[in-house]
Each structure stands twice: as C-alpha cells, then as structure tokens.
Amino acid sequence: MADDYSEYRQALATGMRVEIGIPLSGGGVFRDWGVISESEEDRLLVQISRDVLPANVRVDIGFILDVSILIGKESYTCSGIVTGKLGGRVLEIRLFGRFTLSERRQFFRTDMVLRVRYDIVEDSSRKEVEMDWEVRKEREQMKSQGYDDFVIAAQMARFKREKPIDWQELLRAQLNLGGGGICLRMPSTARTDQLVNLELHLPHDPPRLVHAVGQVIHVKPPQVQRDGSNRYDVGMQFLFLDERDRDLVFKQISTVQITHLRKIADKREVEVGETPRVPLTRRQILVRALWVLVFLVLAYALARYLISYSQAPPESEIQKTYEQSIRKYRHLDRQP
Missing domain, CATH: 2.40.10.220 (predicted glycosyltransferase like domains)
Structure with a gap:
C-alpha cells in the first residue's frame, strides 16, 4: 500500500503551505491558504489561515475541494474530500487522484x-x-x-x-x-x-x-x-x-x-488483519519431524499390542477360578 501514496509523500510535508479551493454554491471557487499540521499517506490535517470564513463560503464533511502546491514555478492541484472538522479552522482532508498542472486540471470530476x-x-x-x-x-x-x-x-x-x-x-x-x-x-x-x-x-x-x-x-x-x-x-x-x-x-x-x-x-482493515505466514526454520522443521516419528513409533507399538491381545487375550479372574475348579474336579474323580 505504501507505493500508492509515494506521490503524496514526495509532494507534501508537515508545516508546508498549501492553497485550498472551496467551491461556492453560486459558482466559482473561494481560495485560502492553509498549513499542513499532519500528513500521513492520503490524509491531511490543514489549518486554514482565516479564523472565520466569509458568509457565502461553507465547508462540511463530504465536500470536495482542491489542494494546490507550488513545485518550482508551477502550480499543481489535487482533489480532496473533507472527512472531518477539528474546530473551526482545521480540516481533515483525504486526497484522491494525482497532482496535475492547475491549468490542465478538470475541476471536481x-x-x-x-x-x-x-x-x-x-x-x-x-x-x-x-x-x-x-x-x-x-x-x-x-x-x-x-x-x-x-x-x-x-x-x-x-x-x-x-x-x-x-x-x-x-x-x-x-x-x-x-x-x-x-x-x-x-x-x-x-x-x-x-x-x-x-x-x-x-x-x-x-x-x-x-x-x-x-x-x-x-x-x-x-x-x-x-x-x-x-x-x-x-x-x-x-x-x-x-x-x-x-x-x-x-x-x-x-x-x-x-x-x-x-x-x-x-x-486496509482486511490487509492489517491478515497475519503473514512466517516460513519455518530448519530447527523447527527437525523438531516437528521428530514428533511425527515418535507418534508413528507409539502408534506401531499400540497396533502390535492390540493384534496380540486379539489373538491371545489374557485370562480373567473368573476364567482362572473356573479352570481351577475343573482341574480339581477331574482330580477327585480319578481317585478310587
């Protein structure tokens, strides 16, 4: 995402002076200077120079305006939308589009x-x-x-x-x-x-x-x-x-x-929420392989035990008592 805002980072900086163009309801644009108090990616906090705007000038959240800067002797302009107002003089602006020469720019498009x-x-x-x-x-x-x-x-x-x-x-x-x-x-x-x-x-x-x-x-x-x-x-x-x-x-x-x-x-929220998968180190791979090997050995031993148990199950106490009684009975029967 950082590359998407490289142009803004190169053109704008905290403390920089910019010109803000505010559209008038009757047509035309009111222009005033402002100072960037904070700049991050496409977000600007701009403090305008006037304490009070003229009566025919109104700025609300959702209004589109333009932000102009000087690069050398040329004026470049970018569109922005007001996303917040902090007091009467500070505007939160999100930029969209690219900075273009002002005379070539089509306003509000x-x-x-x-x-x-x-x-x-x-x-x-x-x-x-x-x-x-x-x-x-x-x-x-x-x-x-x-x-x-x-x-x-x-x-x-x-x-x-x-x-x-x-x-x-x-x-x-x-x-x-x-x-x-x-x-x-x-x-x-x-x-x-x-x-x-x-x-x-x-x-x-x-x-x-x-x-x-x-x-x-x-x-x-x-x-x-x-x-x-x-x-x-x-x-x-x-x-x-x-x-x-x-x-x-x-x-x-x-x-x-x-x-x-x-x-x-x-x-952005989705990208921030996604945790990138870190590749395993050789040590981690070896430890996991050993655990798998131990599991296979235990599984093999358990399988052998179950097979032998099914073929010759151990005698229970009842079975032992029964067999002893049979042998004793047979022994008494053989005596004269």
Missing part, C-alpha cells in the same frame, strides 16, 4: 455509472434550446418542491410550448462527471460545438433529475465493443445548468468519492 437520457440537437437554434431547457428545468424543480400537477400546468402555461425531443436512454451510462461538464460514452458520435440535451438521473434520497444542455468540446476515436458496435467518449461542457442542479451534481460526486474511500478503508 470523477468516474461513475448513471442512468442518462440524451438528445443530439440537429435543427434548433441555441436560443430555442435554451428556452426548452428552461421549461424542463422549471417543471422538474416544481415537482421536487411538491407542487401538484394543476399548479405546475398553470406555471408552464406562461412558457412557449417546447419542441418534442427524441430521447436516447442509457440505463447504465459510463461517464466522467464534474461541476463544469461531462464526458459521456455514447453509441453515436457528435460534432464539435454541437448541443446535446441531457437528463441526469441522480440516485439521491429522494432521487433527483437534473436537466442540462452540453456543448461538445471533443470526441475521442470510437472504441469497438465485443458485439462489434462502437462507443464514443463525447466530452461536453455544461452550457445551461441551473446552480441548484449544479449543487446536486457536486453532492453526487461527493457520495461517489465517500463510497470509494470507504472501500479503500475496508481493504
């Missing part, structure tokens, strides 16, 4: 499997796509807030009737999800800058449905599947995504990362 519906826009303008997204987004948010169908219908009447969408459904879509975009593995390809309507089914409690519109940034070469079909990894940035829905995306990322960390912790 992780792999997962979700139910997704998508539609590649072919003949609608950007304005039309945005208006239709507004309708779907408002309807879903009213449903999640508990409004009945009559109120929802009355509210939707003020919007222009949305165009019908030919949704394509992926029940278990492989994707990489972040606060700013998504890389979705699709059975069909798309063109750069093309718009894609998206429905993300997030398995929260209760389940939530996020409506978004992505703009294609890149498409990787197709991957041939076992059945001969192709799959395309289509990278998109979120062109239209409500900030409340972005919070739901962050929550889903946090849930996936916490589950991942829990699996790692369980694996």
Whole structure:
C-alpha cells in the first residue's frame, strides 16, 4: 500500500503551505491558504489561515475541494474530500487522484455509472434550446418542491410550448462527471460545438433529475465493443445548468468519492488483519519431524499390542477360578 501514496509523500510535508479551493454554491471557487499540521499517506490535517470564513463560503464533511502546491514555478492541484472538522479552522482532508498542472486540471470530476437520457440537437437554434431547457428545468424543480400537477400546468402555461425531443436512454451510462461538464460514452458520435440535451438521473434520497444542455468540446476515436458496435467518449461542457442542479451534481460526486474511500478503508482493515505466514526454520522443521516419528513409533507399538491381545487375550479372574475348579474336579474323580 505504501507505493500508492509515494506521490503524496514526495509532494507534501508537515508545516508546508498549501492553497485550498472551496467551491461556492453560486459558482466559482473561494481560495485560502492553509498549513499542513499532519500528513500521513492520503490524509491531511490543514489549518486554514482565516479564523472565520466569509458568509457565502461553507465547508462540511463530504465536500470536495482542491489542494494546490507550488513545485518550482508551477502550480499543481489535487482533489480532496473533507472527512472531518477539528474546530473551526482545521480540516481533515483525504486526497484522491494525482497532482496535475492547475491549468490542465478538470475541476471536481470523477468516474461513475448513471442512468442518462440524451438528445443530439440537429435543427434548433441555441436560443430555442435554451428556452426548452428552461421549461424542463422549471417543471422538474416544481415537482421536487411538491407542487401538484394543476399548479405546475398553470406555471408552464406562461412558457412557449417546447419542441418534442427524441430521447436516447442509457440505463447504465459510463461517464466522467464534474461541476463544469461531462464526458459521456455514447453509441453515436457528435460534432464539435454541437448541443446535446441531457437528463441526469441522480440516485439521491429522494432521487433527483437534473436537466442540462452540453456543448461538445471533443470526441475521442470510437472504441469497438465485443458485439462489434462502437462507443464514443463525447466530452461536453455544461452550457445551461441551473446552480441548484449544479449543487446536486457536486453532492453526487461527493457520495461517489465517500463510497470509494470507504472501500479503500475496508481493504486496509482486511490487509492489517491478515497475519503473514512466517516460513519455518530448519530447527523447527527437525523438531516437528521428530514428533511425527515418535507418534508413528507409539502408534506401531499400540497396533502390535492390540493384534496380540486379539489373538491371545489374557485370562480373567473368573476364567482362572473356573479352570481351577475343573482341574480339581477331574482330580477327585480319578481317585478310587
């Protein structure tokens, strides 16, 4: 397990100054400096510089943030998840992923499997796509807030009737999800800058449905599947995504990362609980061989005794008395 954290050990040390990036609910990132008070494997205790964070900045257990360091003149960033709070200024952070150049890093991203519906826009303008997204987004948010169908219908009447969408459904879509975009593995390809309507089914409690519109940034070469079909990894940035829905995306990322960390912790406990078998020394082997030899000799002697006993068993006291009486009787019978 030690090799898994060699990069962290080389990059981080107790007393080192790091930059902490905390996501804001309204978008953007709040950055503050902190000092590492303890560093062990992927676990950090960081004391932030401020006594009190601004009112719009909130950090709770399960929040994902970034940890940045300077190596030479370059800034490198790694993702982390808050696993504990010790007072108001000390955060316990578990790192995941690798340190990468900050400008190349995609912020808050992780792999997962979700139910997704998508539609590649072919003949609608950007304005039309945005208006239709507004309708779907408002309807879903009213449903999640508990409004009945009559109120929802009355509210939707003020919007222009949305165009019908030919949704394509992926029940278990492989994707990489972040606060700013998504890389979705699709059975069909798309063109750069093309718009894609998206429905993300997030398995929260209760389940939530996020409506978004992505703009294609890149498409990787197709991957041939076992059945001969192709799959395309289509990278998109979120062109239209409500900030409340972005919070739901962050929550889903946090849930996936916490589950991942829990699996790692369980694996560590199993490895710690396993006692490695130490090979026997020559002396131990010789002693065990002698004990085996003694056991075999005793077993042989016992077997010989049982065999001889079964062939000529010793006379009991009753048998001896009986035979003596018979001999005495025969002796008296022979006398005149």
